[in-house]
Structure formats: C-alpha cells, structure tokens
Amino acid sequence: MAIGNLKLKKVSEADQKMIRDIEVMMGPEPNEMGFVKNLFWGRFRDDLVFPYPRETKAEREKADRLLAELEEYLKNEHPSIEIDQEQYIPDWAIRRLFEIGVMGMTIPEEYGGLGLGVTSYNRVLALIGRYCGSTAVVVSAHQSIGCKAIMLFGTEEQKKKYLPKVAREYLSAFCLSEPNVGSDAAGQQTRIEESEDGKYYILNGEKKWSTSGALAGVFTVMAKHRIKNPRTGKVEDKVTAVIVTPDMEGVDVFEKNRSKCGIRGTWQARIRFTNVKVPKENLLHKEGKGLNVALTCLNYGRCTLSAGVYGGARQAMDQAIKWVQTRYQFNRPLAEFELVQQRIARMAAYNFAMDAMLYMTTGMLDRHDKDIMVETAITKVFCSEMGWRV
Ligand SMILES: Cc1cc2nc3c(=O)[nH]c(=O)nc-3n(C[C@H](O)[C@H](O)[C@H](O)COP(=O)(O)OP(=O)(O)OC[C@H]3O[C@@H](n4cnc5c(N)ncnc54)[C@H](O)[C@@H]3O)c2cc1C
Structure with a gap:
C-alpha cells in the first residue's frame, strides 16, 4: 500500500509532505518495480537481469x-x-x-x-x-x-x-536546479501560470547550473504550477515542464559559467525568466507532470555520466599498464613487482564491474523497463566511486 494512504502517527506535517513527494518520485507499485526495488521487497526477479541484455x-x-x-x-x-x-x-x-x-x-x-x-x-x-x-x-x-x-x-x-x-x-539545456532547489526537485520556486487570455503560460523565476544554457537553442524548463485536481477539485501546487527558447522576451542568461575544478570545459548557466510568454503548445507531457518528466530524463543522464567516468577509468588503466611495462626501476620493469601487479589487477576488476553494471542498466533502458530509477542511481554512484579509485 502507498505510504501516503497510511495514517502516519507522530510524523510532522512537513515530514509527511516529504514522504508524499518522495513517493511520487519513487514511482511504481510493487508489481511494476525494477530489479533492485524488488530486492527490498524480498523478491529476486532473475528474469529482469538474465540473460544479460544485448543489443541486436x-x-x-x-x-x-x-x-x-x-x-x-x-x-x-x-x-x-x-x-x-x-x-x-x-x-x-x-x-x-x-x-x-x-x-x-x-x-x-x-x-x-x-x-x-x-x-x-x-x-x-x-x-x-x-x-x-x-x-x-x-x-x-x-x-x-x-x-x-x-x-x-x-x-x-x-x-x-x-x-x-x-x-x-x-x-539543448535542462533547467531544473535553482538557487534554492537542488536535491529537492519538487520544491521549485520558479512559477508558471496561465495568462488571462488563456493563450500562454507566464513563466517567472531563476534557474541555476544549467549545463550549456548559454549555448543552447532550446531549454526544457520545470516550474511550479497551481492547478486544480480534477478528482478533489482542490487547487494544488504541482510541477509543469515546458519548452522555452532563448529568443523569447524575458529570457536572460545572466551568467554563462562558473569555474570548476573538474570538467572545466563545460559551462553551467544562470537564467532568469521574467514574465516570459510561453505558447500553450510548448507544454511537455501534461500539466502537473513536470516532475515525472524531469526524473525520467535524469535516469538517462545518470547512465551517460557513468559511461564518461568508466571511459576515463579505462584510459587510466591502459596508460598505467603501458607505464609499468616500460618504466624500469631496480633493473626491472615496474610490472614485475607484486604490489604493482595487485594495483593493476584491482583496476581491471573495478573496470570490469563498471562495464557489467553500466551495460546491464542501459540494456534495461533499451528494453523500456518501467522502473529503473534505483538501478541508474546505483550505477552513477558505483561508477563515480570506482572511477575515482582507479
Ligand atoms: C557540473 C554540474 C552540472 C549540472 N548541470 C545541471 C543541469 O544541466 N541542469 C540542472 O537543472 N541542474 C544541473 N546541475 C545541478 C545538480 O543537479 C545539483 O547540483 C543537484 O541536484 C544537487 O543539488 P545541490 O548541489 O543544490 O545540493 P543540495 O541539494 O543542496 O545538497 C547538498 C548536500 O546535501 C545532501 N542532501 C540533500 N538532501 C538530502 C537528504 N534528504 N538526505 C541526505 N542528504 C541530503 C546532498 O547529497 C549533498 O551532499 C549541475 C550541477 C553540476 C555540479
């Protein structure tokens, strides 16, 4: 049963709201869950991982x-x-x-x-x-x-x-993060509302960290939207996603980049939206479904970031193997020392594990599995940490 339907005793209103938001983000009920969430429910769904997924x-x-x-x-x-x-x-x-x-x-x-x-x-x-x-x-x-x-x-x-x-x-660029919105994606402060004549949405707010925002010809923008719940008739705060282009009046890319200590060639923009008239036909998916849109896209991003790190780790290993074979100390190549061999073996093991996990997860995405949020998150954490160790 969904947690949101239970009576949560001694849980503050703020924590109940956080649980409800997380529930929306966590996605499907048990029968549609992915491999890892199934493990938490005590089920080993080997049909979801074997045979190892392959492209044609x-x-x-x-x-x-x-x-x-x-x-x-x-x-x-x-x-x-x-x-x-x-x-x-x-x-x-x-x-x-x-x-x-x-x-x-x-x-x-x-x-x-x-x-x-x-x-x-x-x-x-x-x-x-x-x-x-x-x-x-x-x-x-x-x-x-x-x-x-x-x-x-x-x-x-x-x-x-x-x-x-x-x-x-x-x-193209993705505009979810804001000065006060990071991990808590549901807490959008950028606002979108219908114009009085009903022809447009009016967008107001500020976005941060938008990779390539200063170079992009189109943005996917998430914003808070007050909409009526058709079931209850209550007006609720939801998130809506729209397509915005930088030539629209009121779009201001006021900072193109912020220096970083790694991936220094990438640019993360700050963008201000002031009374931007977004045509109604630029709505993505449905009104109020913007969080879904954003989190689904992020599943794909987690894999490609893992792939980039994995590629870097493979390169580091190949360089290390070359070096230990050609660098001589104590009249022999470094590769002859047992401790060096252990290090190379560990690099190879980490790379093998990253490869296996990454392409298992991308295989799930290629099969259009419904629920791969935890799998993609694990892949991103695992590959980032193993890549760093290599
Ligand atoms: C290089 C780079 C590129 C980016 N590109 C984009 C982009 O293209 N588009 C975009 O929209 N955003 C982008 N981002 C923003 C990125 O998505 C955010 O950095 C991310 O969502 C985390 O938010 P935050 O940095 O504000 O950290 P915060 O949310 O403020 O978190 C700070 C720390 O607290 C921890 N924390 C937060 N909540 C919890 C919790 N409930 N339990 C335990 N720990 C918690 C976090 O893990 C973190 O360690 C980019 C960021 C970087 C660095």
Missing part, C-alpha cells in the same frame, strides 16, 4: 561504425587539453560532433538523428570519456536531459519542430 547485431555494427569515425576524430583533432586549460569547448569542435552524428545519435532517424539505442549511446560516451571528460558531459547534458523530454514526451509537432535542430544544429 545490426545495432552493434551501426554503433561500431560511428565509434570508428569518432575515435579517428578524437585521436587526431579534438583539443582535449586546450578545452581544460581554456575552460571552453571551441564552436568548431561542437560542430564536428554534430557532423559526425554524435549529438543526435539517439534521436530517431525520421527526425534527423541516427536512431541508436541507449547502450550504443553509452558506448560512445565511454569512448569520449577516454579523451575528454568535459566533452562527455556536454554531449550527455544535451541528449540525456536537454532534449530528452521532447523525445520522450513531445507531441508530433514539437518533435518535428525541435528534434531535427537538436540533432544537427544546436545544443
């Missing part, structure tokens, strides 16, 4: 061709060191990634993309992560969260209007 042969071969072209570019042209030093990814490098097809690789072919699946997408992100962490994050923010809501929840008109552009022309 055709999908793998198509991705292999993209990977070969991309690696050629990354090895010979991509300015990874300058990107980190200058805290900037040059426009030409972003354009090259559009040309190769990377920026639209998961967008269906009928909208100008390559139509590849989530596993292929993460293989590409792992390859980019080997060369440049900043570029991996920019590609991920664009396709996993920036325009993902249009792919998943967009109307046919929205898809036709925006997907060919985000596949071939410009970046």
